[in-house]
Amino acid sequence: MSTATQVSSAKAETKMIPIYIMGKRYEVPESLTIMKAMEYAGYKYIRGCGCRGGICGACATVYRVPGDYKIRVGLACQTVVEPDMYLTQLPFYPANRAMYDFSVLEGKAEEIFSLYPELFRCVACNACTKVCPMDVQVMDYIATLKRGDIAAAAQISFDCIQCGLCASRCMGELPQYHIAQLARRINGALLAPRAEHLVNMVAKIETGHFQKGLDELKGMDEDTLKKVYTEREMEPATGEEEWAPQDNTYL
Ligand code: SF4
Ligand code: SF4
Ligand code: FES
Numbered sequence: 001m002s003t004a005t006q007v008s009s010a011k012a013e014t015k016m017i018p019i020y021i022m023g024k025r026y027e028v029p030e031s032l033t034i035m036k037a038m039e040y041a042g043y044k045y046i047r048g049c050g051c052r053g054g055i056c057g058a059c060a061t062v063y064r065v066p067g068d069y070k071i072r073v074g075l076a077c078q079t080v081v082e083p084d085m086y087l088t089q090l091p092f093y094p095a096n097r098a099m100y101d102f103s104v105l106e107g108k109a110e111e112i113f114s115l116y117p118e119l120f121r122c123v124a125c126n127a128c129t130k131v132c133p134m135d136v137q138v139m140d141y142i143a144t145l146k147r148g149d150i151a152a153a154a155q156i157s158f159d160c161i162q163c164g165l166c167a168s169r170c171m172g173e174l175p176q177y178h179i180a181q182l183a184r185r186i187n188g189a190l191l192a193p194r195a196e197h198l199v200n201m202v203a204k205i206e207t208g209h210f211q212k213g214l215d216e217l218k219g220m221d222e223d224t225l226k227k228v229y230t231e232r233e234m235e236p237a238t239g240e241e242e243w244a245p246q247d248n249t250y251l
Pocket of ligand 1: 127
C-alpha cells in the first residue's frame with residue numbers, strides 16, 4: 001500500500017465526534033485533547049496556551065457534557081474531548097492580586113491578612129478544591145492560612161499551577177492562588193531552613209571555582225561537547241542520598 005493510501009486510510013478510520021467551541025459545532029478526531037481539537041477546528045492559540053504539558057496553568061477550560069448539570073473543568077492540553085462537549089476557555093481570570101514590596105516583609109501571618117483581607121470571606125464551601133485540576137486541597141490551604149500557618153499552606157499549595165479556576169468558582173471572591181503564591185514566597189525566602197549546600201555552591205560560583213571548566217567546555221567544538229555530555233556520569237534512578245560522581249573534572 002502506498003504511503004498516501006495509508007494516510008488516507010488512517011484518516012478514514014479516525015472516529016470523528018462533534019464538539020461545541022464557544023457555541024459553534026465542529027467535528028474533530030475523538031482522540032485529541034481540547035487544545036489540539038481547537039487547533040484542528042481552526043483556532044490559533046496566541047494566549048491561553050503555554051507549556052502544553054499540564055504545568056503552566058494557561059489553558060484552563062470550562063465545559064458541560066449532555067445530560068449533566070455540572071460545569072466541568074480541565075486543562076485544555078491534558079483533557080481529551082468528549083462527544084457533544086460544550087466548551088470555552090478561560091485564558092485569564094481577573095482575580096485580585098495584591099501589590100507588595102517583598103523586601104520589607106518579615107514573614108508574619110498578619111502581613112498576609114493585611115494584603116488579602118478577603119481570606120476571611122471564605123465560607124468553607126470547598127468549591128475551589130473540587131474544581132482544581134491539580135487536586136490541590138485549596139480550601140485546606142486557605143483554612144491553614146487563616147490559622148496563620150504559612151509553612152503548611154505553602155506545602156499544601158505546592159502543586160498549584162496558577163490556572164485561576166479556583167477563584168472563578170469562589171463565592172467569597174478569594175484569589176486563592178495569589179494568596180498561596182505569597183505564602184510560598186514567604187516560606188521559601190523567610191521561613192524554611194536555609195539549604196547549606198546551596199549557600200556553599202553559590203559561594204563557589206562567586207569565587208570563580210567553575211570558571212576553568214566552563215572555559216574548557218566553551219572552547220570545545222560541537223561534536224566533542226555532545227560526546228562529553230552523552231558520556232557524562234549520571235546519577236542512577238535509585239541512587240543513594242549522598243551519591244556523587246566519581247569524575248569531578250567540571251565540579
Ligand atoms: S471556594 Fe472560596 S469560599 Fe469556598 S472554600 Fe474555597 S476559598 Fe472558601
Ligand atoms: S489551586 Fe487554583 S489556581 Fe492552583 S491549580 Fe488549583 S485551581 Fe488552579
Ligand atoms: S498549556 Fe500549560 S498547562 Fe496547558
